[in-house]
Amino acid sequence: MDFKQLRAFLTVCDTGNVTRAAELLNLVQPAVSRQLRLLEEDVGTELFERERHGMVLTEAGKALVGYARRAMLELDRARAEISGSSTGISGLVTLGLLPSTCDLLSSPLLKTVAEAHPGIRIRIVTGYAGTLAQWLESGEVDVALLYGAERSSSIQVTPLIEEALWVLGPTSAKLRKNQPVTLASLAGKPMILPSTSHGIRTLVDHACAVSRVELTIAAETNAMSVQRSLAIGGHGLTILPAISVAEDMARKTGSAAPLSDPRITRTIVLALPANRVVGQHVRRVADLLVGCVQEATRRGEWFEGRWLGA
Structure with a gap:
């Protein structure tokens, strides 16, 4: 099993079509099919049902998806950290935002991070609190905004709003x-x-x-x-x-x-994982996110929000 096979697997999973996946990967269709075949030989079972209207994941394929996405995410994180600025903090930070907060916070946060730490790359995902908490625990998300009710021993929270x-x-x-x-x-x-x-x-x-x-x-x-x-x-x-x-x-x-x-x-809380080491680049983004939330509250942009932070 290698990253080329996992990338081909995930692209076919997302598109449901080998031809479309080959176009996105800039490969010929037989090359993508070969990567899938090698991966299936490695895990010892079929990952897709080849149906008339496209490729449908088998139960084994569904089980592999989460592991494959996390593996590719870790590779992206490593690349971002290695290729980042040699004189400053760098790395990839995946941020989870609630749908109600995404439009308000995304733009000012990206602007602030770019000015303070140009070596840090931000990836933003949205979801409801329960989903974001699961992603935070599994490592798919580095830092998130959650409801106060979404707490567990593997998540440390700071009340904000x-x-x-x-x-x-x-x-x-x-x-x-x-x-x-x-x-x-x-x-x-x-x-x-x-x-x-x-x-x-x-x-x-x-x-x-x-x-x-x-x-x-x-x-x-x-x-x-x-x-x-x-x-x-x-x-x-x-x-x-x-x-x-x-x-x-x-x-x-x-x-x-x-x-x-x-x-x-x-209560909206800042959530960080308590079950793994949090990198300096993640903590910097978390601090800047808190600043953006506080500023939105101060300006009255967070409608009827009451600031709870220090």
Whole structure:
């Protein structure tokens, strides 16, 4: 097994097609097929089902994907560190951001890192807190922003921001910033919420249990963009962090109000792995990320966010 075989395997996995993979790898199709055959001979089983409409991973192939991606990521990290600036800190840092924070933080962080440490290369991935926590534990992510609830013995966290949950709906709902909506008033109304595995859903379900409120779930989705569009489209109300409703309020594409009685908040934390050594380049990026979060809060760009850091 070598890196050429793993690269071919992952490219075919991503494209589902040997011909397309060969184009992306700048190889002829037989060369890619040969790399796959050698890899399958090495592991002793087929990794793909050769179907009419493309290449489909077998169970063995699905098992190999995670290991292969981590192996290639480690190689990328090594290359970035070796080929980086000889006079400064260098390396590849994979940063995990929540969907609600990515647009706000990506640009200022990249600018700050480029100015302070031009030898550091940033890779940004997005996902929900549970997924990011898993990636952080497995080594696929170096540093991440998570909800405070996503803690484990293999992750060290630093609280950064507390933000309240708000109710979002269409403009016809006439929700107002200065008129909080009680949890009890949502009973009987159609609600668009994340699935039960999502951190915000856990917070909402707990509040409902304590307050003895039963919500009517019209739809569930783990895509924040879908959650927003369904609510704005009039299919029901939804509950999101304040930062996620700010744009709809500013553009007047939807209406929103803070949730009250009880007031539900989530805490955004900086998360680093506790199960492995954290490189100096990762710590520098983590420090700069904290600075960007603090600055966004200071400027009021993090809508209704309360800074918790020192």
